[in-house]
Amino acid sequence: MARPVIGIIGNHHLIGNDYRTQAAGEMNIAAVADVCDALPLVVPSMPEAVAVADLVEVCAGFIFTGGRPNVHPSLYGHEETPGHGPFDPRRDSLTLPLIRSCVERGIPILGLCRGFQEFGVAYGSTLHPEIRDLPGRMNHRMPPDGTLEEKFALRHPVNLTPGGKFAKLFGSDVIQVNSLHGQGVIDAGSRVVIEGYAPDGTAEALHIAGACNFAMAVQWHAEWRAGEDPVSRALFSSFAQAVHAKRSCAAA
Template identity: 60%
Template sequence: MTRPVVGIIGNSALLNDSYPAHAGGVMNSQAVAQVADCIPLLIPADPRYLSVPELLEVCDGFLLTGGRPNVHPSEYGEEETPAHGAFDRSRDAITLPLIRACVERGQPFFGICRGFQEVNVALGGTLYPEIRDLPGRMNHRMPPDGTLEQKFELRHSVRFSEDGPFTRLFGAPEVMTNSLHGQGIKTPGKAVVVDGIAPDGTAEALYVEGAPGFTLSVQWHPEWNAANDPVSRPLFRAFGEAVRAWHCGQLYPVPAVARLSA
């Protein structure tokens, strides 16, 4: 049987500081192909080239990747400030309606970092522009120097609800994760359940309550070393199971995650 297709949301980039490109991290494709066991398909997230209905037909599931540009604050009713950083309005125009459509249809998605934030905004939530400026919060941003191994090293714990899907999936209520983000959830969107938090109270894991399909999303970057990491591997395995279920005409809601890990 042909493997199901996961659309990997790409980011705009410049090659050699001059050539426009649609980019996707190799580690995202590796995680989808080798751990989720699906075909990775890089999506140019720009409404000039494709539409949400077309994506829903072509792909079985979606990986909402991280990216340096942030969701534009107008998408959650706030004015743009320098603290909000750079933006990618074309990606906003694709991912936000795509998430809403997937939630309604039960089509699986897995949100990572910016993708995690996109899920919240798509469902009516808001974001803090800079976590490290909040009283009592740590600096969650990527270390500016060092090797990739040092940038993606485990930096803080995340604690989950005792009876939630993440605890069931990992077989533990607390794990260690990397941290490479500046923004974070301020108010959760409609039906967004924040199921994991960092020691400083920053939201780190969520799912959409009542959604008919897979909606697990995380603030950290599980695509790093996904085949070997004991936290990353079960996330991508569960996502792969959900995508295969959709490919076969079946739904795979959050409770199915608990059955997989039982």
């Protein structure tokens, strides 16, 4: 039997300052292939080339990946500032309606880092362009120096809502995560349920209320060594179970 297809949202990159590409990190691809036992399909962030209606027919689930460009502030009612950038409006135009369509149809979705912020904005949340500038907040950005292992190392705990979806998934109310982001959710939308916070109050884990299937997102990069880290493996395994179950809202 063929493995289910999981779409991995790609990001725009320039090679040599003029050659435009769409790509996804091998960490995401490996997590889908190895932990989810699914066929990874890189989805270009090009709404002029791929339509939401087509994607939801092809893919059994989606991973909304991290990426350097941020969600454009006009999409959550804020003015653009240099601190908000850079942007990728084509990705915004694809991912936000895709998230809402998947929730409506019961297609499992998992958000990581930028994907966490996309989940929030898709359902009315606002973002702050630079979390570390807020009083009492830590620097959540990627360390500028060191090896890849050092940059993706566990950096702080996340306190989870006791008895919530994430605490049940991980079997603990406190977990350790990496931290490689600048922006963060400030005001959660009406359907955005925050269930995890860093010690400084930064939102780290959310799910979409009323979703009939897996619709969860985390601010950290859970794709890093997803098969080895117990927290990451639990998250991807739970997402994979939903994908393999092939449950829809109509069948729920």
